[in-house]
Amino acid sequence: MAKNKTDEMSFLDHLEDLRWHLIRITLSILICATVAFIFSRAIFKYVIFAPKQMDFPTYKWLCKVSEFIGINDTTFCAAEFPFKITSLEMSSQFSADIWTSIYAGFIIAFPYIIYQVWSFISPGLHSNERKHSRGFIIVTSLLFFIGVLFGYYIVTPLSINFLANYSISPDIDNQFQISSYIALIRSSSLASGFVFELPIIIYFLTKIGLVTPQLMKKYRKFALVIVLILSAIITPPDLASQVIVAIPILILYQISIFISKIVVRNQNKKQEKVNV
Template sequence: MAKTNIDEMSFLDHLEDLRWHLVRATVSIGIAGVIAFIFKTFIFEVIIFGPTHMDFPTYAGLCKVSQFLGMTDTTFCAEEFPFIIQSRTFAGQFSAHIWTSIYAGFIVSFPYVLYQLWSFISPGLKVNERKNSRGFIIIASILFFLGVLFGYYIITPLSINFLANYQISDQIQNEFDISSVIALVRSSSLASGFVFELPIIIYFLTKVGLVTPEILKKYRKFALVIVLILSAIITPPDIASQVIVAIPILILYQVSIYISKIVVRNQNRKTARENKKQHVKP
C-alpha cells in the first residue's frame, strides 16, 4: 500500500505506487476490451465498416453540400464503393478482433486511465495547483472524445472516399485487407483524439514555464505550416480535405494561446499578492 505522505516515500515506494496505478489502468482497458470483444457485430459492422458504406451520415451530408454547390461529378453521391474487404491470412480475422477490442477498450476507458495517471502525479503538486487543475480529467476526456469523433466522422470518410476511388489503371481492382481498413479507422480516430489534447498540453507547459503566450504568437506562422503538414499526413492529398482538418486544429491552437494567457495572468497575480504580503510584514 502506498504511503499517504509523499515526502516520506522512497524511490521504490514511488515505483510500487506507479505499478499499481498502471495495473488498475490496464485492468480497466482489459474489462472494456472484453465487452468490446463480445459485441463484435456492433464494433465491426456498425463502427469499423460503417464509413465503408455510402449510407454513412458523413457521405450523405457531403453529397448534399456538393449538390448545393452544383458539383455533378462527385463520388460522395455514389451508391457504393468500388472495393471489397478481404482477409488473406488464417488468423487475420481473429487477430483483427483481438486488437480492435483492445483499442476500443482503451478509448472507452480513457477517462479512468487518465484518472490513474492524475492520481499518481497529483500528490506531488501543491494544494493550490491541485485546486487550479480541478476538472482536468473531465476536460481532457471531453477533448479526447471530440477528437476521436472528428477523426471518425470527418477524416476517416474523407480518406476512404479518396483512396477507394483513386485509380492508376482500370486493370487494377481494389481488394483491401481487413487490417488496412482497421488501421485507417484506428489511426485517424486516435491521432485526432490526441491532437485535440493540445490545449491541455499547452496549459501544463505554461504552468512549468516552458511556453508563454508570446512564444505561441511568435511561432504562429510556423505552427500553421506544421498544421498543414500534419493535415496532409493524416488526410488525402486534396486541398478541401486538408482545409477541413486544419481549421479545428488552428482553432485549438488559438484556444491554447488564450489558455496560456490566463495561466500567465494568474501566476502574475499570485506573485504580486505574495510580494505585497512581504512588503506589508514589519
C-alpha cells in the same frame, strides 16, 4: 510547494506507486476490451464497416453540399465504393477482432486512465491545484472524445473516399486487407483524439515555464506550417481534406494561446501576493 506525502516518499516508493497505477490502467483497458469483444459483431457492423457504406452521414452531407454548389458528378453521391475488404491470412479476422476490442477498450477506459494519471501526479501539486482534478478529468476526456469523433466522422470518410476511388488503371481491382482498413480508421480516430489534447498539453507546458503566450504568438506562422504538415499526414493528399482538418487544429491553437495567457496571469497574481 506545499508539503505532502510525496515529500516523504523515496524513489522506490514512487516507482511502486507508478506500478500500481499502471496495473490499474492495464486492468481497466482489459475489462473494457472484454466487454467490447463480447459486442464485437455490433461494433464491426455499426462502427467499423459503417464508413464504407454510402449512407454514412458524412457522405450524405457532402453529397448535399456538392449538389448545392452545382457539382453533380462527385464520388460522395455514388451508389457504392469500388472496393472489397478481404482476409488473406488464416488469423486475420481473429486478430482484427482482438485488436479492435483492445483499442475500443482503450477509448472507453480513457477517463479512468486520465484519472489514474492525475492520481499519480496530483500529490506533487498544491492543494488548490488538486481541487481542479475533476474538471481536468472531464475536460481532458471530453477533448479526447471530440477528437475521436472528429477523426471518425471527418478524417476517416474523407480518407476512405479518396483512397477507394483513386486509380492508376482500370485493370486494377481494389481489394483491401481487413487489417489495412481497420488501421486507417484506428489511426485517423486516435490521432485526432490526441491532437485535440493540445490545450491540455499547452496548459502544463505553460505551468512549468516551457511555453508562454508570447512564444506561441511569435511562432504562429511556424505552427501553421506544422499544422498543415500534420493535416497532410493524417488525411488523404487532397487540399480540401487538409483544409477541413487544419481548421479545427488552428482553432485549438488559438484556444491554447488563450489558456496560456490565463495560466501566466494567475501565476503573476500569486507572485504579486507573495511579494507583498
